[in-house]
Amino acid sequence: MRISTAQFYESSAANYQKNFANAIKSSEEASSLVRVNTAADDPVGASRLLQLGQQASLLSQYSANTTSIKASLGQAESVLTSITNVLARAQELASGAGNAGFTDDDRKANAAELAQIEEQLLSLMNTQDENGKYIFAGSQGDTVPFTRNSDGTYSYNGDQTTLNLPVGDTMSMATNTTGWAAFQQAINTSRSQVSMTAPTVDDGRVTLSNGQVSSNPKYNSEFRSGEPYTISFLSSTQFKITDSAGNDVTSEASQNGTFSSSKGAEAQTVSFRGVDLRLSINLKPGDATPPNTEIAGHSFTLAAKPDSFNVSRSPGNPSTAVVTGASVSNTNAYNASFPSGGAIIKFTSATNYELYASPLTADSKPVSTGTMAGSTATASGVNFTFSGAPAAGDQYVVAVNNHQTQNVLDTISQLRTVLNTPTNGDPIAIQKLNAGLQAGMANLASGANQVASAVSDIGGRGSALEIQNETNMSLSSANTQTQSAIRDSDPAEVMTRLTLQQTMLQASQLAFSKIAQLGLFNKV
Known part of the structure; x- marks a missing residue:
């Protein structure tokens, strides 16, 4: 086989360049101790480094x-x-x-x-x-x-x-x-209320507090299902409780509806279906002993506090009309359709209005509609009384308070009212004060x-x-270690490889110079 001088030089140059490039790469790796700089260095390792990064x-x-x-x-x-x-x-x-x-x-x-x-x-x-x-x-x-x-x-x-x-x-x-x-x-533990129904004029002999909820499960499952209740005093030692259907449920009250008149103004606790009531008997001079005639005939209604409403006008309303009062007029309609999370009344004309669930958006659809009757607007079973004439474009925000929960700020505000109400030593006023304090503290x-x-x-x-x-x-520590294991070089291995490549480079240089001297003209 004949090898031309050009072929020899080209082959030698290519080998030399390859060895030189390997040595340079190893030298850079020895300097940085980074093995994988590009995907070409280690395709699998580079992919894994990307994931780890x-x-x-x-x-x-x-x-x-x-x-x-x-x-x-x-x-x-x-x-x-x-x-x-x-x-x-x-x-x-x-x-x-x-x-x-x-x-x-x-x-x-x-x-x-x-x-x-x-x-x-x-x-x-x-x-x-x-x-x-x-x-x-x-x-x-x-x-x-x-x-x-x-x-x-x-x-x-x-x-x-x-x-x-x-x-x-x-x-x-x-x-x-x-x-x-x-x-x-x-x-809110104070979400029941008591109202006297007889006698027409309160004689002060029997006082009954609005009550405190002592058991939420019993209140929600038992009390609410039978309200409103009627508490009728039969004598100086016995009262009767009937539910909304007229059923006698006195047996569910503490001591089966018995109480003592001899304790006078001292409050007695009556527990009924998760509600604790404070009962006080305030006898007057000349009352009989026992005071059956004086106590019998007193009656009260007991029920959950009805929902209340706070209504405010929107600042941009065309008119200055405001809502001065709101109350439920149709319980069935109210329970069926009035938005529990609050509502917005929007007037489409001076007399026509629409009720929406709050907040009002572009996609909102009216819950109910109506027309003003005098100064009253009735929407979903609630009467809203207006002072002034509404105008088209007016909006009113309605906040509903169902009394199930209560903000602590409202509690303190109510407690302040109780403390600011003078008693002047009146036993009945003191009883109301104590009931109010009990409700506030609870x-x-x-x-x-x-x-x-x-x-x-x-x-x-x-x-x-x-x-x-x-x-x-x-995970971060493990991530750092794994990246280092893939990316970083072993210093001993790099230096050994670099020394070998430098030696090979020197050897190829020496071999080239020796072989180059074997030309024919050197023998002439």
Whole structure:
């Protein structure tokens, strides 16, 4: 075989370039200790590194989300703890006001401090974060969550939406606590009411409180099914309770409807279907012994408090008409169609209107329609009384209070009213005061329990967050090690390979120079 000089040079140059390139690559690898720079270096390893890089980015974002959630939860917990302390002081004031030695002035002093507590609570419940967002407004961070209505009650303007952030591949965590969950869902223990039906003029001999709900299950399943009840006093020792169907249900009352007249103004507890009533007998000089004639004939109705409504006009209304009163006129129509979450009355003309479920959107359809009758608009079984003439385009927001739950701000407001009402030493007024204090303290305890539940929920989320964060840190560490194992070089192996390639390069240079001297002309 003949090998031309050109072929020899081309072959030698190609081999030399290959060896030189390998040596340069190994030298760079020895310098950086990175084995996989491109997919060509290791296609399988490069693909795996891409996956690991994506996982590392997610883990980094999870870490950032965890930090953000911790900060939000920490602020919410701090505010809720402050609210708990404020409520504890309110409970002390309410408890102290029941002291027999307290005068009307003493109770007014407590009421004045409760007014300051009410303002402090309102401020805390409207707390903003460092970005100016209201932390208890749900997803409505730019909306003031709690506002005072014209009648002194309070409304929640936020929503029930929690803002979630992912903290793991299969786990998301709520960053906020809504005011609805923390404050609006406190069980209202004072949601029954008593009204005297006989005698026509109250003689003060028998007083019966509105009652306190002592058992929610019994109240919801038994009490509500038989209301309204009639409590009829038959003698100085016995009363009878009949339900709405006329059935005698006295056997379900404590002591089968018996009581003592000899205890006088001392309150006696009557328990019936999950409701505790305070009964007091106030005999007068000259009453018979036993006072059967004086007590018999007194009767009361007992039922759940009816739903109440707070109606406000929209700021952009063309007219200045306002709603001055609202009440249920048709129970069946109300239960069947009135929106439980609130409604909006929209006037399409000066007399015609439509009722929508709140909030009103472009896709909303009217629940009912109607025409004004004088100054009254009747919608889904509710009469709304207007002062002034509405105009086309007017809208009115209707908030419904079913009394099942009660905001702690409303509880304190009601408690202030009780403490500001003078008794002047009147036994009957004192009995009403004690009943009001009992209702206020029970609802304060309910509100405090709801706040404590919210704090507990934050603590649970914090614990879960810590566990997930530890898991993420372990995954991140494993991710880093796996990436290093695939991407990084073994220093000993790289240096050995580089030395071999440099030796081969030197050998090829020497071989080329020797072979190049074997030309024919060198032998002439």
